Amino acid sequence: xxxxxxxxxxxxxxxxxxxxxxxxxxxxxxxxxxxxxxxxxxxxxxxxxxxxxxxxxxxxxxxxxxxxxxxxxxxxxxxxxxxxxxxxxxxxxxxxxxxxxxxxxxxxxxxxxxxxxxxxxxxxxxxxxxxxxxxxxxxxxxxxxxxxxxxxxxxxxxxxxxxxxxxxxxxxxxxxxxxxxxxxxxxxxxxxxxxxxxxxxxxxxxxxxxxxxxxxxxxxxxxxxxxxxxxxxxxxxxxxxxxxxxxxxxxxxxxxxxxxxxxxxxxxxxxxxxxxxxxxxxxxxxxxxxxxxxxxxxxxxxxxxxxxxxxxxxxxxxxxxxxxxxxxxxxxxxxxxxxxxxxxxxxxxxxxxxxxxxxxxxxxxxxxxxxxxxxxxxxxxxxxxxxxxxxxxxxxxxxxxxxxxxxxxxxxxxxxxxxxxxxxxxxxxxxxxxx
RNA sequence: GGAGAGCUGGCCGAGUGGUCGAAGGCGCCUGACUCGAAAUCAGGUGUACGGGCAACUGUACCGUGGGUUCGACUCCCACGCUCUCCGCCA
Numbered sequence: 201x202x203x204x205x206x207x208x209x210x211x212x213x214x215x216x217x218x219x220x221x222x223x224x225x226x227x228x229x230x231x232x233x234x235x236x237x238x239x240x241x242x243x244x245x246x247x248x249x250x251x252x253x254x255x256x257x258x259x260x261x262x263x264x265x266x267x268x269x270x271x272x273x274x275x276x277x278x279x280x281x282x283x284x285x286x287x288x289x290x291x292x293x294x295x296x297x298x299x300x301x302x303x304x305x306x307x308x309x310x311x312x313x314x315x316x317x318x319x320x321x322x323x324x325x326x327x328x329x330x331x332x333x334x335x336x337x338x339x340x341x342x343x344x345x346x347x348x349x350x351x352x353x354x355x356x357x358x359x360x361x362x363x364x365x366x367x368x369x370x371x372x373x374x375x376x377x378x379x380x381x382x383x384x385x386x387x388x389x390x391x392x393x394x395x396x397x398x399x400x401x402x403x404x405x406x407x408x409x410x411x412x413x414x415x416x417x418x419x420x421x422x423x424x425x426x427x428x429x430x431x432x433x434x435x436x437x438x439x440x441x442x443x444x445x446x447x448x449x450x451x452x453x454x455x456x457x458x459x460x461x462x463x464x465x466x467x468x469x470x471x472x473x474x475x476x477x478x479x480x481x482x483x484x485x486x487x488x489x490x491x492x493x494x495x496x497x498x499x500x501x502x503x504x505x506x507x508x509x510x511x512x513x514x515x516x517x518x519x520x521x522x523x524x525x526x527x528x529x530x531x532x533x534x535x536x537x538x539x540x541x542x543x544x545x546x547x548x549x550x551x552x553x554x555x556x557x558x559x560x561x562x563x564x565x566x567x568x569x570x571x572x573x574x575x576x577x578x579x580x581x582x583x584x585x586x587x588x589x590x591x592x593x594x595x596x597x598x599x600x601x602x603x604x605x606x607x608x609x610x611x612x613x614x615x616x617x618x619x620x621x622x623x624x625x626x627x628x629x630x631x632x633x634x635x
Numbered sequence: 636g637g638a639g640a641g642c643u644g645g646c647c648g649a650g651u652g653g654u655c656g657a658a659g660g661c662g663c664c665u666g667a668c669u670c671g672a673a674a675u676c677a678g679g680u681g682u683a684c685g686g687g688c689a690a691c692u693g694u695a696c697c698g699u700g701g702g703u704u705c706g707a708c709u710c711c712c713a714c715g716c717u718c719u720c721c722g723c724c725a
Contacts, residue, residue, distance in 0.1 A: 205684095243694090247694050250693095261654070271705095278706085279704095575664095577682080
């Protein structure tokens with residue numbers, strides 16, 4: 201959320217920064233301007249009225265002690281003043297609620313260093329690690345490999361839940377569990393604290409990180425009197441964990457890693473990535489979250505990117521890093537790097553991690569602050585990044601480590617987590633005939 | 636799910652209609668004393684929004700939201716959360 205004070209102080213400046221996101225962002229902000237002016241008027245009026253009321257009440261208090269009759273008489277005249285205060289309060293509350301509702305729909309302005317662009321074609325490659333493995337045969341996509349190996353299963357999943365769900369079996373299931381443990385172990389060794397958060401959260405929590413109110417159609421929601429939402433990423437509960445808190449100076453940065461399943465409605469993605477593991481309603485992810493000071497968030501952002509890349513380096517997975525352009529960034533982010541891993545079976549680099557600096561955009565919504573050198577509370581900067589998506593790591597391993605005979609080598613770093621397994625070979629599981 | 640108790644400042648805790656941002660204590664900061672520290676003494680110590688170049692200053696905030704009242708931490712209603720006991724349960 202934008203700072204109303206900043207919007208009022210320099211409307212044109214804020215507008216110019218927002219314009220890099222496109223006209224829709226500017227249009228979202230426009231109606232705030234007249235409301236802010238009205239809010240200021242009401243604030244001044246209300247303070248004046250309250251001061252009058254306070255003074256009048258003081259007089260009555262004294263009167264009641266000395267001359268009860270006169271006091272009773274004075275009471276009657278104050279009714280109007282009390283009503284006026286209530287009226288002003290009501291209108292101010294209404295105006296503030298409208299401003300709030302509008303500001304919640306305005307995206308975070310991009311940092312200066314973010315390149316301009318309308319969509320993913322404007323993204324900028326900033327680095328790459330490793331190279332495309334020389335397979336020497338026509339690589340298969342992971343869905344063919346997974347099915348042939350018997351470790352990934354879609355027809356049965358569709359029977360249970362419909363499209364965009366997968367069942368992992370045998371080594372396939374163990375592979376996800378192994379990757380999860382491996383990712384967490386790497387991040388913990390590099391200073392992150394492990395968190396296992398709730399997977400269902402309130403609407404308030406979803407609003408704190410920016411999923412609501414604008415992106416409700418992307419979320420799964422429970423029925424009932426007090427509905428809850430299924431988290432689309434552990435970023436949501438972990439970032440909201442410190443809502444309304446003030447950190448003492450020196451406590452920052454605070455770094456968390458959290459495994460969770462992620463639930464996404466994938467509204468609007470009809471027909472895209474319908475095969476395989478790429479785009480599921482439910483997937484697993486290890487998420488990184490940091491709370492940093494305003495001064496250090498840029499450096500922490502780079503460090504988080506490196507932490508996410510580290511797990512891919514240890515797995516020997518070829519990948520590249522792109523800096524997202526203004527048109528491709530998420531709502532809450534001021535700057536985002538995507539890590540794209542090479543998927544030879546799809547002949548494409550596919551996103552496996554997204555590392556964002558939200559600056560104070562989320563912190564303002566959830567009031568997470570820290571004391572600066574002067575002892576005054578300041579908003580934290582929040583950062584989040586995948587470290588990394590587990591299902592997509594399975595995809596990359598299957599596709600990059602596939603062999604001509606259809607087996608898949610296990611990256612060395614992962615073998616201790618799989619009981620020393622060096623190679624995934626076809627497995628058979630009991631199966632009846634469908635009738 | 637049922638019954639009871641409670642929710643006040645960083646923490647503990649007083650306050651049952653008016654002078655309460657709120658007693659007292661703890662913690663923390665500053666100063667005095669000390670070679671230094673402890674102890675002791677004195678002073679200070681919240682957040683938000685607004686006004687002022689600034690020193691400063693106004694208003695609000697006692698779980699949340701309503702209501703009663705000239706005036707609510709204090710009375711009424713609803714909700715949330717915590718704790719204890721009972722039931723159920725992986």
